[in-house]
Amino acid sequence: KVLIVDFGSQVTQLIARRVREAGVYCEIAPFQAAEKAFNALNPKAVILSGGPRSVLEPDSPRAPKTLFESGVPILGICYGEQVMAEQLGGTVIAGHSHSREFGRAEVEILRESALFDGVWGRGKSYPVWMSHGDAVSELPEGFVPIATSPSAPLAAIADEARRFFGVQFHLEVAHTPDGAKLISNFVHKVAGLSADWTMGAFRQEAIAAIRAQVGSGRVLCGLSGGVDSAVAALLIFEAIGERLTCVFVDHGLLRQGEAEEVVTLFRGHYNIPLHHVEAKALFLGALTGVRDPEEKRKIIGRLFITAFEAEAKKIAADGRGAPEFLAQGTLYPDVIESVSFSGGPSVTIKSHHNVGGLPERMNMKLVEPLRELFKDEVRALGRELGLPEAFVGRHPFPGPGLAIRCPGGITPEKLEILRQADAIYLDEIRKAGLYDEIWQAFAVLLPVQTVGVMGDGRTYEFVCALRAVTSVDGMTADFYPFGMGFLGRAATRIVNEVKGVNRVVYDITSKPPGTIEWE
Ligand code: XMP
Incomplete structure (x- = not known):
């Protein structure tokens, strides 16, 4: 060491x-x-x-x-x-x-x-x-x-x-x-140290550590659809089997096909006990008429915790005892206490939504099997555990989901337009072989309508913005320099195939001064 x-x-x-x-x-x-x-x-x-x-x-x-x-x-x-x-x-x-x-x-x-x-x-x-x-x-x-x-x-x-x-x-x-x-x-x-830090060795050590920590207890794990929580869940399942229960809250703000993918993978492929919480109406209802980005984030965070708590209660009621442990896919960069010399409190740019705050509220102990790993090590571990490549290589996706990619008020119609545009954009990126070069790529539906002409008619529809960035850790980022040919293809397909969009723009802002997400 x-x-x-x-x-x-x-x-x-x-x-x-x-x-x-x-x-x-x-x-x-x-x-x-x-x-x-x-x-x-x-x-x-x-x-x-x-x-x-x-x-x-x-x-x-x-x-x-x-x-x-x-x-x-x-x-x-x-x-x-x-x-x-x-x-x-x-x-x-x-x-x-x-x-x-x-x-x-x-x-x-x-x-x-x-x-x-x-x-x-x-x-x-x-x-x-x-x-x-x-x-x-x-x-x-x-x-x-x-x-x-x-x-x-x-x-x-x-x-x-x-x-x-x-x-x-x-x-x-x-x-x-x-x-x-x-x-x-x-x-x-x-120092004479040998090269024995491999993912295979880590997997065995992590499993032993989870068993030692959890004993005969039960663990609850929230799945977000992202790679970190999926890998954490697989590892814990290997360690303690059916004493793990996963909870997946579908807030209606996911991308096209995402909820089905997660459910099929965990229930169908791995046979891991999974509670699929259908909460679309609840979340969308609470978000109706809300335009302020921070307000959106707070509502979603709050509802997520409520939904999670309700599920934990149901699980506890099955006669096998209440889960005392909560699993999280916390990674090493979130754990390291970085040395700060500035002294001053940092400014909140965005209220990040995850299950932070849950363990204290629910009086649960944390299981964090990935807290020693970097993102790409988590991906390597996912491969080691047999997680499909398409899942392992996924771009990060924010907890509040499409709500923060739909500036202004959110409606089910707008979310559907955004989902379609986003799916086409990602499809083009995959076809061009660029998915793995990009840290994160997504579409944003702007609350602005503009005039266009299609066939012989006038259109008055929404603007869709495309975003793609390269980054190492999400803290700083550069916009991805697509060729004009690629952008033209993606824009043409989106305008032709998505009803409700008649104009596409590409975001060429870096972070800083921009952020990756628009809200
Ligand atoms: P920003 O937009 O702040 O995003 O440049 C940096 C990275 O964080 C992701 N992000 C979130 N992830 N909950 C999350 O789990 C959130 O509330 C959240 N907000 C932003 C964003 O997608 C990017 O990868």
Whole structure:
């Protein structure tokens, strides 16, 4: 196991990705909790992340001293290198205009090192990604420089005896082409860890952990139609069989064919006990006349909880005892306490709807078998569990569903138009072979009617907007650069085949300043 100490870098999660890609399990702990995490995890190697602060600032973060005394190998990246150098007796100097470096740089290898073994050769130069102001100026005892660059003479340093390494450049980003190999060297060759973190092994461990946690209890799992809750449910079903009950609330805001797909897959294919709650009328009734996006989100969140509670009561009434556990498909990025230096409360952009708040209300304990995984690892686990490819690769879909893709008032007619347009758009994307390149793609039905001409007649119908973005985590996103040919085909089909739409536009806003969804 590897412990990554987070000093607040934007790319700390990438370090974790690289370590796991090397087949080694790792966890991230914020620097304030690093000592506790170190004692709990008993890691065989530690990586210190980069961070936004300067070690020269009076109250800037440090690594717990025990890490350096524990005998485990340590790799410091950027701020991590500087912290290590400073804490072990070296000196860091503030960045000057001539020594600051942002972006692509070259390092020259001065010495052989276990870190570079088989990847970087002495006397040669290699491209790396730098982003730093300060730099190490004097080495602590025992260290030698192993690579250098024009503006960072101590670009990489090592104390091979203690197995301490520091690099000024970012190993974890794609712009350092050999970075992943160097991280692999650190965990395998330096720390001697073997590559045994596989999905097969994870599946067995997770099943054992679920059995240990749940004992002879019962678990309730809400299915959203998305990949996370589906994978969580399959895993729990493997662990405890029919003591799992799934609840699927059909709020009438799903995409075309979605409810049937979920029900067929779980009941028909896997034979997992499933309560299919038909609540279309309830949700649509409550949403009638509501135009405000936040209001919509709150109504849906509230009704969802009520529906879920009612189902839990029914399940408890079957004589097999009330479920004490609630399963959630929480992923690792939601779990990590990220290090924030801004201090201020963050602004609510959108009230996200999921089953948050439910466990406290219902006095249930949480089962979260995916809380150590990243999204693509969840997909790999889904494949391992035999989940069909079409389900595994699904784009994310928001809890409030089509309600937030229909700005203004919602009616069953508008939802039907939106469903048809969306299905055609996705069909074209799949036909063009672009589905997997895109993070999320969907249609939005605007509350605006415009004039058109079809055949010899005048039309006065709705505008449909198409959205497609690429993203890594949904936090930032770029619009997808479709060719005009593709957009033309999708627009023509939508206008021809969907009654009620006579104009199609494409959204070319990134996030920020836009958001992915329109509401
Ligand atoms: P935004 O629109 O904020 O969306 O850029 C970022 C990602 O989150 C999804 N999203 C939601 N997911 N409940 C969810 O489970 C919600 O209420 C919700 N709102 C937005 C959105 O689809 C995108 O992937």
